[in-house]
Amino acid sequence: MTEWKESEEVMDRLLPLVEKIPAFSQSVARVLSLASDINCSAKDMVEVVSRDPVLTMKILRLVNSAYFGRPSKVTSIHQALVNIGLNTLKNTALSLALLGVLPRKSESGFDIDGLWLHCLAVGLASRRLALATGHARSEAEEFFVAGLLHDMGKLIFAQYLPQEYAKALSSAASGKLPLHAAEELFLSVTHAQAGALLAQRWKLSEALVLGLARHHTPEQGEPSAMADVLFASNQVVKKLGLGSSGDFSSTTLPPGVRERLGLDPAGFKAAMEGLSEEMDSARAILSV
Secondary structure: OOOOOOOHHHHHHHHHHHOOOOOOOHHHHHHHHHHOOOOOOHHHHHHHHHOOHHHHHHHHHHHOOOOOOOOOOOOOHHHHHHHHOHHHHHHHHHHHHHHHHOOOOOOOOOOHHHHHHHHHHHHHHHHHHHHHOOOOHHHHHHHHHHHHHOOHHHHHHHHHOHHHHHHHHHHHHOOOOOHHHHHHHHHOOOHHHHHHHHHHHOOOOHHHHHHHHOOOOOOOOOOOHHHHHHHHHHHHHHHHOOOOOOOOOOOOOOHHHHHHHOOOHHHHHHHHOOHHHHHHHHOHHHHO
């Protein structure tokens, strides 16, 4: 596996920003670690989540909402596990943990609620595409996590470089440049680089870190299945208008990505069938 590396100049620019992100509680940090571990046990997840009363309350509120449509009230994390399964519990816990820590407002004028919707949609699309391209369900859950995290670098810029980021957002909105190119112009770094560094500091898997770093440049360096899936899912979600990423550009799949995914147009369409409807019900995650 190729490791993600950046120049010293890029790292010097990013490190002070990433270090401003508030520290997670021990339980949330452990949830992050477990969410990216395909060998995570049900016992470990239940034990970690149960130690955090706020996270427990939010998960139970969500599991008892119309999103899951349970016929009877769920009153414990163990019951939630039985009802919705380990992978869904992992993803729900991670989503709620991130929403509780990362910023929801910004002086840059960025539509952060729209971004969260976009990221959730890319997570759902990435899981679908991973399954359609032959990944095991346990592996596909890491693609969901990657989709959820793929634009976290934008939150860092919006929060800690609001004036510079407003210029990048304005340039992207005018249609002159894709947002990641506007970031390079106005900030000298991109949200993909910032998100990769954040994931690295959270000790997430190298495959996930590399996928985040290359989700706009999947043809750069050695192939990354995570980057290929994130790139394709990102384009689908933007075309469907699910949420708002601040980026108004779209592009076709590069030949190498199309070849590696191995899906013809019909297979791709089948993989995404019902995504908008799934997203409608998944929005409940963002309102808990």
